[in-house]
Amino acid sequence: MDLRLADLAARDRYKLLTSLVVPRPIAFVTSQDADGLVNAAPYSFFNVFSDEPPLVVIGIGRRAGGALKDTARNIEAKGEFVINLVDEELAAAMNVAAVDFPPETSEPGPAGLGLAASIVVRPPRIAEAPAALECRNHTTLVIGTDHRLVVGEVLAVHVRDGLVDPGTLRIDFDAYRPVGRLFANLYCSTRDAFELVRENYAQWRRRTGGE
Ligand SMILES: Cc1cc2nc3c(=O)[nH]c(=O)nc-3n(C[C@H](O)[C@H](O)[C@H](O)COP(=O)(O)O)c2cc1C
Numbered sequence: 001m002d003l004r005l006a007d008l009a010a011r012d013r014y015k016l017l018t019s020l021v022v023p024r025p026i027a028f029v030t031s032q033d034a035d036g037l038v039n040a041a042p043y044s045f046f047n048v049f050s051d052e053p054p055l056v057v058i059g060i061g062r063r064a065g066g067a068l069k070d071t072a073r074n075i076e077a078k079g080e081f082v083i084n085l086v087d088e089e090l091a092a093a094m095n096v097a098a099v100d101f102p103p104e105t106s107e108p109g110p111a112g113l114g115l116a117a118s119i120v121v122r123p124p125r126i127a128e129a130p131a132a133l134e135c136r137n138h139t140t141l142v143i144g145t146d147h148r149l150v151v152g153e154v155l156a157v158h159v160r161d162g163l164v165d166p167g168t169l170r171i172d173f174d175a176y177r178p179v180g181r182l183f184a185n186l187y188c189s190t191r192d193a194f195e196l197v198r199e200n201y202a203q204w205r206r207r208t209g210g211e
Contacts, residue, residue, distance in 0.1 A: 023180025023188050027058050028084040028094050031074035032123045033103065038115060039070045040097045040107040040126065042086070044181040054154040055138060056083060062146045063100060070103050072148050079137045080121040081152065084129035087177045088189060119156040130176055132158045
């Protein structure tokens with residue numbers, strides 16, 4: 001089946017693209033409004049982009065009625081935010097934080113989550129998160145009327161003790177247990193990870209005798 005996106009309604013494009021581009025990591029973003037109120041919300045249009053400078057990207061849409069989401073407004077106003085990574089234990093509380101609470105509600109409260117001070121940015125991290133990336137807003141691309149691509153520079157990283165080897169910086173995946181977003185209400189774990197050893201050209205030729 002071939003589909004031209006121009007022939008599809010926006011809702012169908014969303015459905016198709018977000019169920020094909022899976023699994024997506026989840027940025028559980030904490031930010032602060034002008035009065036310092038802490039906002040927390042999940043964003044799965046998210047990925048790491050580069051290491052020099054160390055950048056991450058998040059796609060933020062608008063609320064159904066057209067209002068700017070609190071996360072977008074806070075990042076614009078304060079220029080700082082924290083991306084909390086989501087593991088299996090944190091998933092249910094992350095989902096509570098996705099409720100379209102009014103701006104005056106601080107989601108960590110109803111989600112039953114604690115906050116911990118960040119190292120270099122003002123917004124705090126989620127205390128229960130296995131890891132957190134402290135970010136300064138690098139650039140925001142406003143695309144059309146409804147979408148923002150927020151680029152964040154990662155200034156500091158917090159990782160829960162025991163998850164990272166301090167010598168090698170390798171992550172213990174049996175202990176980390178991150179979740180990914182599939183489509184709609186579906187999520188996946190990393191319990192069935194498998195290995196593919198990456199070869200260079202010389203190794204590939206030796207193994208296959210090809211080319
Ligand atoms: C797992 C998950 C991923 C989400 N990803 C996005 C996303 O990438 N972009 C977006 O605009 N909304 C996304 N949402 C919806 C927002 O989390 C939701 O609109 C939230 O109320 C925004 O909160 P805020 O106004 O406090 O920023 C996602 C929701 C869930 C549950």
